[in-house]
Amino acid sequence: MVRFPSEKLSNTPPVLQDMLDFNDCLASCHLDDLTCTEVDMSWTNKQDFVTRVWSKLDRVLANHGFITTYPNAFGHFQEPGISDHSPILVKISQDKKGSPMYCFFQKLKNVKHALTHFHKLHFSNISHRVQSAKNALMEGQKLKMSRTLIAARSIFLQKFLKEPISRIFWGIVLLRNLRYDFISQGAVVTPSDRQSLIREISPTEIRDALFSMDSNSSPGIDGFSAGFFKLAWQIIAKDFCKAVNQFFSSSKMSKQANSTVISLIPKKAIPTTVTDYRPISCCTVFYKTVSKVLANRL
Template identity: 30%
Template sequence: METRVKEDKSEAILNSQFLNWNACTNYDLATNGRIWVLWRKGIDFTIIQISDQCITIKGSSLGSPVFISAIYGSNDGSARMRLWQTIREVDHIVNQSPWTLGVDFNIFLHSEESSDHELLGNYVTPDMKDFQDLSQDIDIMDHPYFGPTFTWSNKQQEFFLARKLDRVMINSTWASYFPHSFVEFLSPSIFDHCMATMWLSKDSPINRPKPFKFFNFWAAHSNFLNVVRHSWLPTIHGNPMTTLITKLKRLKITLKSFNKDNFSNISDRVKLKRLELEQQQILTLKGEESIVKEIGLQEDLILLEEAEAEFLKQKAKVQCIRDGDKNSKFFHSIVASKNKRNIIRVLVDDSGCILESFDSMSQEVLSFYSNMLGSADASLKEVDPNLLKELIDYSLPSEASTNFIRDITDEEIHNAIFCQGNDKAPGPDGFTPLFFKKTWPIFGRDIIAAVRYFFSHIFINPAFNSTIIALVPKIPNPSTVKDFRPISRCSVIYKAISKILVSRLNFYIPDIVSLNQSTFIRGKSIMDNTFLTQ
């Protein structure tokens, strides 16, 4: 807590208002005691460090030490250099333990965090550069938060200035240990700074069962294809499209059990297997057991480490991975940070009301897009269809119809499946393109029959036709629905059908699209016409 209470009055306030609390202040090191740290009696905290701009305490949670640093940075840049040095020293003490630090650094990190950014443009001052270097050197980041971007203002009407001088920062270990922690910046009221509030375990509004998702590392298991084949062989009656979706639903149950038996809690399995190997190595070196068992455990550990690396890679959506990156803190921190960033805990509607329940937030999202898609712009006039025909003025050549209606070949279907990226996010059915590629020898014929059935009967099973609409944040700390970008995630079968249709249209697209619409032509860019004009 940042305070301006003088030392002679502090004891009376602490004794009257915080009788059942422990307190740590820095009056001995700073004029008027810039920082108070308070915690309820009965909670075990140890004071680690005290300086004029920072107090650090240490507690325990989930069997791990937890560090909290209360920051009140100086207004003077040279004095703040002492704070940066103090934080670096605390970082050595913290090591790899969870750590959070904040709130008033009295300096902002980026020029966009100041209201004069639009006037001055991008800039970096020496004080900002020192802060940026610190955050990069010790690998700390902003905790995702709800509330205003600017946390301080000068309250002046004529020369108004607002900046983000206050922030709650965490290290990557904190994000892993406290995945449900939540930060909110409240309105400043009569003060010039916003107050920050942190919850360690503010759960998301609803905890529904997670849908099935295929993880690509399952396919590397030696028994994977046998498990799939055993589930797939029993006959299903119905049309090819129904047969395929029914078998896939049945396979989900089998794969869930397969994952539970072999890969559940994959990171814990790696740690236990590594410990088992170390113990076995001791027995081998003592001559009590042969090297054979040690080699077997080492092979098991390698398989589990590779599976964990693939799991983290798929979760983190990192496209390139080096051998040295396997099982590193890098991937764990990315996954933890993504989870924090992607969970929607709070939304604000058009009236400024804060929505925290699942039902209220889901209704707000539905209303937003329904209004956007279902409303007509009164200023737009109806267009004469004949005018559009004159503008397009194009007719497909006679051979085009023959090309469009010719039978779909096995090769076209095969190519439409295998050209999809292995790590593409799955649709509602949860299966990735890699799954279909790995299992093609088992049920490739079923996929071909289902796709052929669509083109012959103009019917697609609703399970393949459904789409997940994922909301991806457009800004660092979204608060309204418009701060999210909707992304469609379709099933692999749906994409395959679309790719076949597109591949047959590709040959005629250059003739259909006007010359000035270069962005629709493969190999051309929307900027081409601009460059030609210049």
């Protein structure tokens, strides 16, 4: 049994309902995949190329208690040998020390187990309730749309017609000249500016970058939005800042932080071609924070 479509390669794709049932079973048992060495497919039927099937049937599952007790435990896939399955060797270490970035994302992973259980208890059928609220909102918007558009058009025309055309023209000319002067002179970086750019990242900068994000923006692959980090800032601030500073000191970002989901958002009600979709990249909040810190420095 596989959890995701990407875990099987064959002429027949995996059954969606089977994957949903399997994932629901793991969630109800509070089990999740233990971190393993990267092996895309751990089983094959070893038939000829046309009928060959590759699948990730072998996995290591662990509960919250095991992950909390052994945060550095991981599974190592070995060569299948004469078998059609790849054996897994689980390595356990009681040393809870690790890089700040690793520790931070391990704690996020542990929190996700508790949140999944909480969600099932208190927010079942949330999609149906959201759709009902959305339908009610759309009906209310339809009633007010015509009046709002007429009023906005009237206000715009009144302000535009009162403004002398010459003033608008010379305003455009002035903006063009200012842009030309800026480009011709160029930006000058002083020694103090250089020192400011390379100084150590402060917790205030990290907090300002995080809190400048929209709380309801799309979450990354870990499922945590900026709103979660803001609400839990008093708890996670120390670990989060250590993880961010680790990136700036080592110039390396872990796989958990750097993973991105590319989603296709339909532009119309019934999309029929690829151009009818708008792709967006759902990065982790950690990745966005690092980007904003860099942008604010520049």
